[in-house]
Amino acid sequence: MNVVTSMKDIRVARNLxxxxxxxxxxxxxxxxxxxxxxxxxxxxxxxxxxxxxxNPTQFGPGEDLTTYPRDLNRDLKMLEELKTDLVWTPTxxxxxPPDFQTWISVExxxxxxxxxxxxxxxxxxxTIVAKLFNAVQPNLAYFGQKDAQQVAVVKQMTRDLNFDxxxxxxxxxxxxxxxxxxxxxxNLNPTERKxxxxxxRSLSVALFSNNAGERDSQKVRxxxxxxxxxxxxxxxxxxxxxxxxxxxxxxxxxxxxxxLSMAVFIGxxxxxxxxxxxx
Amino acid sequence: MNVVTSMKDIRVARNLxxxxxxxxxxxxxxxxxxxxxxxxxxxxxxxxxxxxxxNPTQFGPGEDLTTYPRDLNRDLKMLEELKTDLVWTPTxxxxxPPDFQTWISVExxxxxxxxxxxxxxxxxxxTIVAKLFNAVQPNLAYFGQKDAQQVAVVKQMTRDLNFDxxxxxxxxxxxxxxxxxxxxxxNLNPTERKxxxxxxRSLSVALFSNNAGERDSQKVRxxxxxxxxxxxxxxxxxxxxxxxxxxxxxxxxxxxxxxLSMAVFIGxxxxxxxxxxxx
Numbered sequence: 001m002n003v004v005t006s007m008k009d010i011r012v013a014r015n016l017x018x019x020x021x022x023x024x025x026x027x028x029x030x031x032x033x034x035x036x037x038x039x040x041x042x043x044x045x046x047x048x049x050x051x052x053x054x055n056p057t058q059f060g061p062g063e064d065l066t067t068y069p070r071d072l073n074r075d076l077k078m079l080e081e082l083k084t085d086l087v088w089t090p091t092x093x094x095x096x097p098p099d100f101q102t103w104i105s106v107e108x109x110x111x112x113x114x115x116x117x118x119x120x121x122x123x124x125x126x127t128i129v130a131k132l133f134n135a136v137q138p139n140l141a142y143f144g145q146k147d148a149q150q151v152a153v154v155k156q157m158t159r160d161l162n163f164d165x166x167x168x169x170x171x172x173x174x175x176x177x178x179x180x181x182x183x184x185x186x187n188l189n190p191t192e193r194k195x196x197x198x199x200x201r202s203l204s205v206a207l208f209s210n211n212a213g214e215r216d217s218q219k220v221r222x223x224x225x226x227x228x229x230x231x232x233x234x235x236x237x238x239x240x241x242x243x244x245x246x247x248x249x250x251x252x253x254x255x256x257x258x259x260l261s262m263a264v265f266i267g268x269x270x271x272x273x274x275x276x277x278x279x
Numbered sequence: 280m281n282v283v284t285s286m287k288d289i290r291v292a293r294n295l296x297x298x299x300x301x302x303x304x305x306x307x308x309x310x311x312x313x314x315x316x317x318x319x320x321x322x323x324x325x326x327x328x329x330x331x332x333x334n335p336t337q338f339g340p341g342e343d344l345t346t347y348p349r350d351l352n353r354d355l356k357m358l359e360e361l362k363t364d365l366v367w368t369p370t371x372x373x374x375x376p377p378d379f380q381t382w383i384s385v386e387x388x389x390x391x392x393x394x395x396x397x398x399x400x401x402x403x404x405x406t407i408v409a410k411l412f413n414a415v416q417p418n419l420a421y422f423g424q425k426d427a428q429q430v431a432v433v434k435q436m437t438r439d440l441n442f443d444x445x446x447x448x449x450x451x452x453x454x455x456x457x458x459x460x461x462x463x464x465x466n467l468n469p470t471e472r473k474x475x476x477x478x479x480r481s482l483s484v485a486l487f488s489n490n491a492g493e494r495d496s497q498k499v500r501x502x503x504x505x506x507x508x509x510x511x512x513x514x515x516x517x518x519x520x521x522x523x524x525x526x527x528x529x530x531x532x533x534x535x536x537x538x539l540s541m542a543v544f545i546g547x548x549x550x551x552x553x554x555x556x557x558x
Contacts, residue, residue: 011443101387102405102439107380126381127440134441160381161406162413164290 001080003087010088010135017047017085022168023138025129028052029069030078033173033181037142038082040170049136050079051088053095058124069186088136095131104130106153106160112247113240114149114272117263122153129154133163141165146172146180148261148274152247172273174200180273187269195233196266199273202227206260210277217241217250220260220277228264237263237270244276254278280359282366289367289414296326296364301447302417304408307331308348309357312452312460316421317361319449328415329358330367332374337403348465367415374410383409385432385439391526392519393428393551396542401432408433412442420444425451425459427540427553431526451552453479459552466548474512475545478552481506485539489556496520496529499539499556507543516542516549523555533557 004010014021022045024037034050041048052075059065072089079087103123109115110122133141143151155167173181178200179193188196202224209223221239228236241250244259257278264271283292293300301324303316313329320327331354338344351368358366382402388394389401412420422430434446452460457479458472467475481503488502500518507515520529523538536557543550 007441100439102383102385102436105382107382109380131441134443157381160379162286162410164413164416
C-alpha cells in the first residue's frame, strides 16, 4: 500500500494505477462505515484510493475541528488489511495555501437541514470534494448514505460542473442497536452511547407507521419528535421529512419517497441520521 | 474538423485525440486575437479543441448578452483553415440545465476592476471555465492577456481547485492604431472606431512616462485619465495601476511590475485594455 502526502506524489502515484480508479474520501478515524465504502470500491474498481483529510473548511466556528478524533496509524492498518492501493494524506497547508480563495457553492441543496444548522459547512464540503476529484481524477467516488445531504450536494456538484465520474452511494452501517456508525460516536460516554440508539429507534417507529399507512408529513415528524423526547439525554435539533432529491420540506401528504432526517444532541455530541421511506 | 454539441459527443471526441490536448475557450465571433491563441495551441499541442459558447452567466443585467455578436459559420471556416481538430458548440440548455445551482467564486481577485463594475461576471467566468475544463480535460488552456483579470482569476482557480493543466497566456493582438482586438469592436461606428485608439494611446503615454522614470502610481493613473479626457467620444469608467498578481491598487510608488488597466465607453460600447509596466 502506497501512502503519499504531496500533490505531486498523488498525481504520479494515481497515474500508475489501473483504471477504473475508485476514490473513498474520508476524514480518517475510520470505522466499518468507511470500510464498507472501501470494500464496495474494491469490488467495482481495479484500483482504490482512500484520502484521509480532516477538512477544516467544513467545520464552523465553535464546531469540533480541534477535538475531531484522529488515529492515522490505526487507519493505515485497517486500509492495508483491505488491500487499498493508495492512501493520500494531504496536509491543510497543501489543500489551503495562504492565498487560497476559491469556493464552490451548491446553492439550493446546501440551504436547509445541516446547511441551516452549520452555515458554510457544504461550501467547505463542495470545495474539498472538487479538489479531491481534480487531484485524484477517479472514475468512481464513494459516499455513505449516512450523510444524505452531503450525497445530494456532491451529486449535484458533479453534474453541474461536468465532472466525468460516477458517485456511488453506500448504505449506512449501524451498530446492533441501530446507531449509525460515526467517528463522533467515540465522544459518547457509556450512558450516552446507550441513549444514542434513540435516533434510529425514532426513525424506525416513523417507518413502521408509514408502512401502516401514515402519509401525513407533519404527523411523521411528530412521531419522531415524541420518540426523541422520551430519551432524557437527547435534545432534538431538527427533524425533517423532505423530498429526497430537492431536500425541500414536504408539507401535507407524502407522495412517493421521503427523506426522514434529524440532528440530535446526546450530551454535547451532535449526531445525525436518516432513512428514506415510501415506495 | 469535427464539430460537436452534446456533452456525450465532446467526451467521446476528446478521448480520440492525441495528447497533449490544448483548449481555447471562446465566445465565438472570432478575430485574430482568438486565432493567435489557436495558433499558439497548434504549436504546443498535438490536438486543439476550440469551444464556442456565449456564456449567459457572465453577463450582468443590462449588459449585452442578447446583442453579443455571433457568426458560427464564419467562425467554423476560420477554425477549419487553422486545422483545428475539434470544435465544441454547447447550447445554454446543455451548460445550464433547469436545476443548475453550483457556482465557483474566486473571491479576492474577482472583487476589484471588472468585478466591481460587473458584479457576478467572474463568478460566471470561473464556473463556465471549470465546466469546460472538466468536460474537455485539456492539458493546456489558452487565454488572452487582453482580459488580464480573467487570466488572474482563472489561474488562481486552476491552482486552488487542483486542476491538472497549464494556463497559457498569449499577448494582446492589436490593430495598427493600437486598438486591442475584441468582438465588441464591431459595435463601433467609423467615428467611434477612430476614437477607440485612445485606450492604447493613453496606456502607451503612461508606459513612456514610466520608462522615463515616473514611479508615482497616482501620477501614472492621472496621465491616463488626461489622455482619455482629450477624446470627446470617450468616457473613462475606471483606470487602475495595480499589483499584477493580487490586483490590489498600488498606493504611492510602483515597485516591480504594475498592471495598468482601464474600462472606457466609446459611445455605448464598453472597451477594456491593459499593459504591464515595470521591470
